[in-house]
Amino acid sequence: MKSVEELLAIKNKVKGQMNVRSENGEDNIRVLVGMATCGIAAGARPVLNALVEEVAKRNLSNVYIAQTGCIGVCQYEPIVEIVEPGKEKVTYCKMTPEKAIRVVTDHIVNGKPVAEYTIGAVAK
Amino acid sequence: MRELSLNILDVAQNSVSAGATRIEIDVLENTGTHILTVRIADDGRGMDEQTVRRLPDPFFTTRTTRKVGMGIPLFKMAAEMTGGTFLIESEPGRGTTVTATFRTDSVDCTPLGDVESSICALATMNEQIDIVYTRAADERKFVFSSAEIKAMLDGVPLNEPSVMTWLSEYLKENAAALGDLQPGE
Ligand SMILES: Nc1ncnc2c1ncn2[C@@H]1O[C@H](COP(=O)(O)OP(=O)(O)OP(=O)(O)O)[C@@H](O)[C@H]1O
Ligand SMILES: [Mg+2]
Numbered sequence: 001m002k003s004v005e006e007l008l009a010i011k012n013k014v015k016g017q018m019n020v021r022s023e024n025g026e027d028n029i030r031v032l033v034g035m036a037t038c039g040i041a042a043g044a045r046p047v048l049n050a051l052v053e054e055v056a057k058r059n060l061s062n063v064y065i066a067q068t069g070c071i072g073v074c075q076y077e078p079i080v081e082i083v084e085p086g087k088e089k090v091t092y093c094k095m096t097p098e099k100a101i102r103v104v105t106d107h108i109v110n111g112k113p114v115a116e117y118t119i120g121a122v123a124k
Numbered sequence: 125m126r127e128l129s130l131n132i133l134d135v136a137q138n139s140v141s142a143g144a145t146r147i148e149i150d151v152l153e154n155t156g157t158h159i160l161t162v163r164i165a166d167d168g169r170g171m172d173e174q175t176v177r178r179l180p181d182p183f184f185t186t187r188t189t190r191k192v193g194m195g196i197p198l199f200k201m202a203a204e205m206t207g208g209t210f211l212i213e214s215e216p217g218r219g220t221t222v223t224a225t226f227r228t229d230s231v232d233c234t235p236l237g238d239v240e241s242s243i244c245a246l247a248t249m250n251e252q253i254d255i256v257y258t259r260a261a262d263e264r265k266f267v268f269s270s271a272e273i274k275a276m277l278d279g280v281p282l283n284e285p286s287v288m289t290w291l292s293e294y295l296k297e298n299a300a301a302l303g304d305l306q307p308g309e
Contacts, residue, residue: 001301002294007276010290014280035249036187037195040134041125048245049292056285065283067249069141072189 017061026085029063029108031055034079036070042077043096050097051080054104063108076119082107091119127237128162128226131199135164135222136246138195142168142220144253147246151239152260158229159208160236165221171214179212199224206230240295243268248282248291257295261302268295 033039033048048065055063071079076093080103083089090113092103099117107113115121125131132149139147144166152161171179178184180200185193200210203224214220226233239259247255247270255270273282273291280287 001297002290004276007273007287007290007294010284010286011277011280014284014286015278018280033249035133035137035245036189037134037137037193037198040130040137041194045130045133045241045245048249049241052285052288052292056289060285063285065249065285065288067245070187070189074190 014061027062028085029060030083031063031065031108032068032081032083033065034069034071034077034081035067036074038070038074039077039079042074042094044078046097047078047080047095047100050100051104054101055108058104058109060104060108073119076122079119082113092117093119093122125198125202125234128160128202128234129237129239129242131195131202131234132162132164132239133242133246134195135199136166136242139164139166139168139220140246140250140253142166142170144168144219146254146256148256148258149243149246150258150260151236152258153228153236153262155262158227160226160228160233161223162226163221163223165219167219170216170218170220172216176212176214196222202226202234205232240299241292244288244292244295247273248288251282259299259302264302266298266302268298 031051033044033051035044051065055065068081078095080092080095080100081089082103090107103114103117136147136149146167148165150161150163179196182192182194182197185191187193203210203226206227207230208225208227211223212220243255243257257268259266270282277287282288
C-alpha cells in the first residue's frame with residue numbers, strides 16, 4: 001500500500017528542489033491539457049496521465065502541468081499546449097499517450113517541437 | 125463517453141467553472157439491488173430554477189467557445205438508458221447537486237471505468253478546490269479528502285508530477301481494496 005511516509009518523503013525532496021526554482025522562473029515550461037467535454041470524450045485523461053508519468057520519471061522540475069478549458073476547436077481534441085517564456089505557444093492536437101511521451105522527450109527535454117503533431121500540420 | 129468515470133470528470137468540471145471551493149463525489153455500488161449511485165455536489169454559484177430546467181437541452185450553454193453544452197445531456201442519457209434516474213438540484217449562491225442512478229444489470233449500462241484516475245486528475249489540476257471522494261461497495265467504504273493531502277504537502281503543489289503519481293497509486297490501491305469493483309482501464 002502507498003503510505004503517507006512515502007508522500008512525506010516526496011514532499012521533502014520537492015521542497016529541496018523548490019529552493020532552486022520558482023514559479024516564474026525563466027526556464028519554466030507550462031503544459032496545458034484541454035479538459036472540457038470535447039477533450040475528455042476524445043481521450044484527454046490518458047494523455048494527461050502519460051504526460052505526468054513521463055515528466056515524473058525524468059524528474060523535470062521546471063515543468064508545470066495544468067488543465068485548460070475548450071479553446072473552440074473540438075474536432076482537434078485532445079489538445080496539449082506548451083508555453084515557454086519568450087517563445088510562441090505550441091498547440092498539439094489529436095494527442096495520444098504515445099504522442100504525449102514524444103512531446104516530452106523531443107520538445108520539453110530536447111527543445112525541438114514535434115512539427116507533425118502541431119495543429120498547423122494536422123489541420124492541413 | 126466510453127466510461128462513466130469520464131462523465132464524472134466532465135460533470136465535475138462544471139463545478140470547477142462554477143467557482144466551487146469544495147466538490148463532493150460519491151460513487152456507491154449496491155451489488156444486491158444492482159444500483160450504482162453517482163452524486164456530484166458543489167458549493168459553486170448555482171443556478172436558478174429556469175436554468176436548471178433548460179439543462180438537459182444540448183443547445184443550452186453559457187460557454188462562449190461553442191454553441192452546444194453536451195456534458196449534462198450526455199450524463200443524463202447514460203443514466204436513463206439503463207432505466208436509472210437523473211436529478212439536478214441547485215440554488216443560486218449555494219451550489220448544485222447532480223445525482224444519477226444506473227441499473228448495472230442493464231445491457232445499456234456504460235462501464236464505470238477508472239473513477240480514481242478522474243478523481244486524481246480533478247484534485248491535482250484544481251489545487252484551490254477541496255475534493256471529497258467517497259467510494260462504496262455495499263457496506264465497504266473508502267473516503268478520500270484532498271484537503272488532508274494538501275495539509276501534509278505543506279505548500280508543495282498537488283500538480284507536482286511525483287505527487288500526482290503517488291496519489292494515483294494511492295487512490296487505485298484503496299479502491300481496489302474494497303473488492304468486487306468493476307475493473308478500471
Ligand atoms: N454545477 C454547476 N453549477 C453552475 N452552473 C452549472 C453547473 N453545471 C452546469 N451548469 C450550467 O449549465 C450549462 C450546461 O452544462 P453542460 O455541462 O451541459 O455544458 P457546458 O459545460 O456548457 O459545455 P460542455 O460540458 O459541453 O463542455 C453550463 O454552461 C453552465 O452554465
Ligand atoms: Mg460541462
